[in-house]
Amino acid sequence: MLKKPDVKVVLLGDMNVGKTSLLHRYVEKKFHETVSTVGGAFYLKQWGPHSISIWDTAGREQFHGLGSMYCRGAAAVIFVYDVSNFQSLVELEDRFLALTDTASTDCIFAIVGNKVDLTDECASVNETEGEKPCHATTGSTAKVRKQVHVEDAVSLYKRVLKYKMLDEKEAPPAEKMCFETSAKSGFSVDFLFESVFDTVVPLLKKKANGPSETVDLTDSNKAMKGTRSGCCK
Amino acid sequence: MSVQAFRLVCAVDRELLPQVDKAVARIECLECCGHNLYLGTSDGFIHHLLLEERSGAMPGHSTFSASRQLQRQLGTKKPVNELRAASALNRLLVLCDGVISLVHMLNLEPVPSGARIKGAVTFTLNENPLSGDPFCVEVCIVSVKRRTIQLFHVYEDRVQILKEVSTPEQPFAVAIDGYFLCLALTTQYIILNYNTGASQDLFPYSSEEKRPIVKRIGRQEFLLAGPGGLGMFATVAGISQRAPVRWSENVIGATVCFPYVVALDAEFITVHSMLDQQKKQTLPFKDGHILQDFEGRVIVATGNGVYILTPLPLEKQIQDLLSNHRVEEALVLAKGARRNIPKEKFQVMYRRILQQAGFIHFAQLRFPEAKELFRSGRLDVRELISLYPFLLPTSATFTRVHPPLHEYADLNHLTQGDQEKMNQCKRFLMSYLNEIRRTEVANGCKEDIDTALLKLYAEASHENLLDLLGSENSCIMADSATWLEKYKKYFALGLLYHYHGQDAAALQLWAKIVNGELEDNTRPDLFEYIVDFLTFCTNQELVWKYADWILQKNEQVGIHIFTKRPLEEQQKNSFRPNDVISCLHRYPKALLQYLEYVVLDQGLQKEKYHTHLAVLYLEEVLRLKAVVKGNCMELAEVQKKFQHLLQQSDFYRVHLLLDKIKDSDLLLEQAILYGKSEDHEKALNILVWQLKDFSTAEHYCLWNSENKDPIYKQRLFHQLLSVYLHSDRPDESLLTAAVDLLNHHAAEFNAAQVLRQVPDTWSAQLLSQFLVGAMRESVHRKRMSQLTLGLAKAENIIYQYEKLKATESSIVLSDKNLCQVCRDPFLEPAFVRYPNGSLVHTHCAASRHTNPSSTHHLSSPSRRT
Numbered sequence A: 001m002l003k004k005p006d007v008k009v010v011l012l013g014d015m016n017v018g019k020t021s022l023l024h025r026y027v028e029k030k031f032h033e034t035v036s037t038v039g040g041a042f043y044l045k046q047w048g049p050h051s052i053s054i055w056d057t058a059g060r061e062q063f064h065g066l067g068s069m070y071c072r073g074a075a076a077v078i079f080v081y082d083v084s085n086f087q088s089l090v091e092l093e094d095r096f097l098a099l100t101d102t103a104s105t106d107c108i109f110a111i112v113g114n115k116v117d118l119t120d121e122c123a124s125v126n127e128t129e130g131e132k133p134c135h136a137t138t139g140s141t142a143k144v145r146k147q148v149h150v151e152d153a154v155s156l157y158k159r160v161l162k163y164k165m166l167d168e169k170e171a172p173p174a175e176k177m178c179f180e181t182s183a184k185s186g187f188s189v190d191f192l193f194e195s196v197f198d199t200v201v202p203l204l205k206k207k208a209n210g211p212s213e214t215v216d217l218t219d220s221n222k223a224m225k226g227t228r229s230g231c232c233k
Numbered sequence B: 001m002s003v004q005a006f007r008l009v010c011a012v013d014r015e016l017l018p019q020v021d022k023a024v025a026r027i028e029c030l031e032c033c034g035h036n037l038y039l040g041t042s043d044g045f046i047h048h049l050l051l052e053e054r055s056g057a058m059p060g061h062s063t064f065s066a067s068r069q070l071q072r073q074l075g076t077k078k079p080v081n082e083l084r085a086a087s088a089l090n091r092l093l094v095l096c097d098g099v100i101s102l103v104h105m106l107n108l109e110p111v112p113s114g115a116r117i118k119g120a121v122t123f124t125l126n127e128n129p130l131s132g133d134p135f136c137v138e139v140c141i142v143s144v145k146r147r148t149i150q151l152f153h154v155y156e157d158r159v160q161i162l163k164e165v166s167t168p169e170q171p172f173a174v175a176i177d178g179y180f181l182c183l184a185l186t187t188q189y190i191i192l193n194y195n196t197g198a199s200q201d202l203f204p205y206s207s208e209e210k211r212p213i214v215k216r217i218g219r220q221e222f223l224l225a226g227p228g229g230l231g232m233f234a235t236v237a238g239i240s241q242r243a244p245v246r247w248s249e250n251v252i253g254a255t256v257c258f259p260y261v262v263a264l265d266a267e268f269i270t271v272h273s274m275l276d277q278q279k280k281q282t283l284p285f286k287d288g289h290i291l292q293d294f295e296g297r298v299i300v301a302t303g304n305g306v307y308i309l310t311p312l313p314l315e316k317q318i319q320d321l322l323s324n325h326r327v328e329e330a331l332v333l334a335k336g337a338r339r340n341i342p343k344e345k346f347q348v349m350y351r352r353i354l355q356q357a358g359f360i361h362f363a364q365l366r367f368p369e370a371k372e373l374f375r376s377g378r379l380d381v382r383e384l385i386s387l388y389p390f391l392l393p394t395s396a397t398f399t400r401v402h403p404p405l406h407e408y409a410d411l412n413h414l415t416q417g418d419q420e421k422m423n424q425c426k427r428f429l430m431s432y433l434n435e436i437r438r439t440e441v442a443n444g445c446k447e448d449i450d451t452a453l454l455k456l457y458a459e460a461s462h463e464n465l466l467d468l469l470g471s472e473n474s475c476i477m478a479d480s481a482t483w484l485e486k487y488k489k490y491f492a493l494g495l496l497y498h499y500h501g502q503d504a505a506a507l508q509l510w511a512k513i514v515n516g517e518l519e520d521n522t523r524p525d526l527f528e529y530i531v532d533f534l535t536f537c538t539n540q541e542l543v544w545k546y547a548d549w550i551l552q553k554n555e556q557v558g559i560h561i562f563t564k565r566p567l568e569e570q571q572k573n574s575f576r577p578n579d580v581i582s583c584l585h586r587y588p589k590a591l592l593q594y595l596e597y598v599v600l601d602q603g604l605q606k607e608k609y610h611t612h613l614a615v616l617y618l619e620e621v622l623r624l625k626a627v628v629k630g631n632c633m634e635l636a637e638v639q640k641k642f643q644h645l646l647q648q649s650d651f652y653r654v655h656l657l658l659d660k661i662k663d664s665d666l667l668l669e670q671a672i673l674y675g676k677s678e679d680h681e682k683a684l685n686i687l688v689w690q691l692k693d694f695s696t697a698e699h700y701c702l703w704n705s706e707n708k709d710p711i712y713k714q715r716l717f718h719q720l721l722s723v724y725l726h727s728d729r730p731d732e733s734l735l736t737a738a739v740d741l742l743n744h745h746a747a748e749f750n751a752a753q754v755l756r757q758v759p760d761t762w763s764a765q766l767l768s769q770f771l772v773g774a775m776r777e778s779v780h781r782k783r784m785s786q787l788t789l790g791l792a793k794a795e796n797i798i799y800q801y802e803k804l805k806a807t808e809s810s811i812v813l814s815d816k817n818l819c820q821v822c823r824d825p826f827l828e829p830a831f832v833r834y835p836n837g838s839l840v841h842t843h844c845a846a847s848r849h850t851n852p853s854s855t856h857h858l859s860s861p862s863r864r865t
Ligand SMILES: Nc1nc2c(ncn2[C@@H]2O[C@H](COP(=O)(O)OP(=O)(O)OP(=O)(O)O)[C@@H](O)[C@H]2O)c(=O)[nH]1
Pocket: A013, A014, A015, A016, A017, A018, A019, A020, A021, A022, A032, A033, A034, A035, A036, A037, A038, A057, A058, A059, A060, A114, A115, A116, A117, A118, A181, A182, A183, A184, A185
């Protein structure tokens, strides 16, 4: 019997940023041409004792309304943008962030800049060197200017936490949850998914154990000390 | 892409249909309950038909025929909008002109009580009610009142309102499961718990643009028409557990017939798989406007025709997929079917599908995939082996399963004679069999597997052939032997014989290879291998049988069959040296080696062997001396061995040897032999006079006095000295030798005697070293004896003192004193007193004395009476 998935991970992001391609790359270790996703799709991944369902959503405006339902009860949301397209990052905040209202309260977030293969990572070096305009030189291998840098993703991550009213100190740190990937080359793709799973799974156990029934005095003491020292400063 | 999942079959002949001639009346709705088919028409009629299914020639090819029963027009001429049967109540619920009436299922008469529900736009029955009353159905209506849903309990002839729920927007369609309503509102779908009032948004949808669809498809799960022609799944918890399927934009109705979603639009019926979301089948169907499932039976209807979608058996569908080589889809479908098929049946079916899928991959040379499928499908490997011509043993009783798992007669057929492909297949089988032969998969057919593997290895001249035969295996003898002969693997064949305990046959074969009668150069060192084999062979007869052959080939290596036998066997001494020696008489080198083995390694103390060996050495020395001139390594070596033996051994016949070499120039050997017979004078004379080898003479004294008492040694040294001194012809060199001897071995001589012996002419200077040495030795000896004497005296005094102390005071013996040993009083005046003061009976002391273990705390008894 198929095991019921016990963890839900949802990929969100504007159309064409490469959500489907990332998932293909991870699941099939291949990159092939995709068609714009209709509705959504999901894959099951066995991760230790857990069965994780990874939902690929459609970025097209038409299907935007489905997002909330897909996010319902999600344990992790992966926001995907295209590093060569600044607008795709903006959309995450404008359009997609609100969809996560239905996600689980301790949902974690990852922010992924895809298609790094397109950008010339040494573009910044080249700029200072020759001040050459960034135009296509040899057809398909043309590199484009990177429009979004990791720092942008990091600051978005912080705004996401703020929106979710999560404590920055308790949520996974931004350095750990902001990624740059290429579904085309496979760069960092496994790392992305595995990091997310590894972050999510320990949280599940906590949840499964539930809040402890007894009052933990040591813990509350610590908390009190913390606040006191905080206000004395 | 397509599968045939369903066949569309006409359910009701046209002439049976109501008023076909009247173009105005059309079928508005229908209901099917068991054999009863009800149609509601646009002119307000309900028609009752009986439906009969006749199974066809093949499964899934059944046909239907219908017969007309009653028909009845409800009061108005308004169209009948919806029909629902409540078979437990024997009632049909009819929605017509905003009113739901209850009519009898068979005679179609309204219930006498006239119970009805008014003000309904549409209604649905709760198929999963929580009330638990079997004589009541839960009806949910979308009311004509704005934004209102009402729930009723309907009994045989009465109706009772249960709940009225108001909704945030106007509802258009409703489905119900337990307490959960799934509602299509104006702009979105929601889930609403009518018991608690809690609601959950699903997703937005514009009901103005398209007609919403809300369909309960199973426990707690609904199918909804979503944006962009999507068929969306949602649970009562408001989440989606399945990926959506993609319909056309204008779907009118949809339902699930596991594992398929069937949808209807104006032109087609489409079938999507819920398992992989792919569209599997498209059936052209014009003007359809009803698609519903009734107890698993999907019925579609146009305004004037009723058709049934009969599902083809899953197994058939899967087989179709497999025959189109669509392995993945077939497996998904099979897996998805798990819950619809009894467990045992499923497992048998699924295993078979896995195996078939494995063969499909195999035929495309995708071996890793094939292997995995064979493994998980627990394929009887003989199915696979049987594809390869001649690999199964002729004795095998195996026959392929029927129906066959694949379409191939054999590998030639499969590869169409492509040699390279054939080889790939063979290599795959090799590795596959090798992998599984020790696993439980192999149980019951180990012989077939190992024999097949042997054949493959032999054919490919694979090195593993020898490993296979050299370790535990189940190769069938007859079959394997023929095959190995065919491929000229005679060495391997020998191993096979050996494995089956037929060492004689193995040796015969191998000997033939060595003799060049058979050709097989698997082992260039086959001769050594045979020697080794015989060395460890427990069958003595075989060893004897091949001894001659072996020794003829190579005496030095061959002799190992006797000299290198395993230790445990050596101890049993199963080969008697006499027998071996008589066998070896024609092989002098071997004989020599054997005697060396017996005498030197084994240390047998038999005169015969020692003498024999010595004689052989002697003969060899003499032979070599005769042929070579000058220095010869070989000669030196043999001579050294000879001398060594003469010196070390005490078992050979000295005189026999002496006789043999008396006349030769083997002086040292003569000297040794004289020494052995205690004729030291002769020996030393030879050494000194004839050989003039003084250092050897000195050594002679040393080695001959080894393990003998010092007097013997002294005598030898004096004897040597005498030889030096009392020569008839005074010889300067002898005198020097004498001086050296004295000076170097001062301690071995009796100095006084020496001084009497040496010529008076010798200066003290000459002998100073000797004198000093002798002096020192004698002083040393004197002091040592003084020391010993002194120590002995001291010890004596200590004992005297102790005795004195023990006896100086008197001891009073009363009946209070008890013997320390037996705890009895003393009855006689005699007793024994130990130095520590304890008193015991004399007899107790005696018995105690013989039992030293108990005397540890009493020491050195002193007796007193
Ligand atoms: N160069 C490059 N192209 C990529 C990469 N990832 C995706 N693409 C391309 O970007 C296009 C869109 O990719 P998809 O994976 O379909 O994007 P999506 O996010 O799933 O889009 P929607 O399904 O419409 O939301 C395709 O043409 C991909 O080939 C990448 O890492 N590098």
